Amino acid sequence: MTDVRHDEPHDAKIGAKLNWLRAGVLGANDGIVSVAAVAVGVAGATTAVGPIATATTAALVGGAISMALGEYVSVSSQRDTEKALIEKERRELEEMPEEELAELTALYRERGLSEETAHRVAVELTEHDALAAHLEVELGIDPDELTNPWHAALSSAIAFTAGALLPLLAILLPPPEWRVPTTFVAVLLALVITGTLSARLGDAGKRRAAARLVIGGALALAATWAIGALLGTTVL
Secondary structure (H helix, E strand, O other): OOOOOOOOOOOOOHHHHHHHHHHHHHHHHHHHHHHHHHHHHHHHHOOOHHHHHHHHHHHHHHHHHHHHHHHHHHHHHHHHHHHHHHHHHHHHHHHOHHHHHHHHHHHHHHOOOOHHHHHHHHHHHHHHHHHHHHHHHHHOOOOOOOOOHHHHHHHHHHHHHHHHHHHHHHHHOOOHHHHHHHHHHHHHHHHHHHHHHHHHHOOOOHHHHHHHHHHHHHHHHHHHHHHHHHHHHHOO
């Protein structure tokens, strides 16, 4: 007798959920690095709290809006394409049902079913919900689970803001001589965490993923701090 495991993630939607979570991790990572780079760049030029707070807050707000807008435009385009494909498939099913049945049968044959089994499966699925069957097999689309651009935009903005708050607090709370070191340490530790989490979600090597983020983040912070220090010495 087959032992059915109900606690395993057989839900077909789990891939989409993991993609959303991975996007959130990457959005937080963007917030950490981009805002931290602005923070240490300005801190390299001046120890005055006002300019540092203004520039870092502006980077947080502007980055969150930019991320949300970019995600909204991207997901809106994807949703429009999905809707167009659904309408096209619906028309084809209405205008040439026999050809569509043959096409569905061929698709199941390509997946390894025999001709007889593929035809029987195609017929039964067509009788149940022809449009859903074709969308799933041909296009990998679930008409009830289309991407929502507003949800994507809000999630992206929240993830970016959550990541950006770390360098904002790290640069403003310590005394002047500890601002840049504290921000470096806090950001690099956060990148280790986000890199490890991202690798875990993608079943990739955790050390390599974390190392890439830490090295990239460290280079970004070092470069912006050096530029800030140079401009603060020669211009301000």
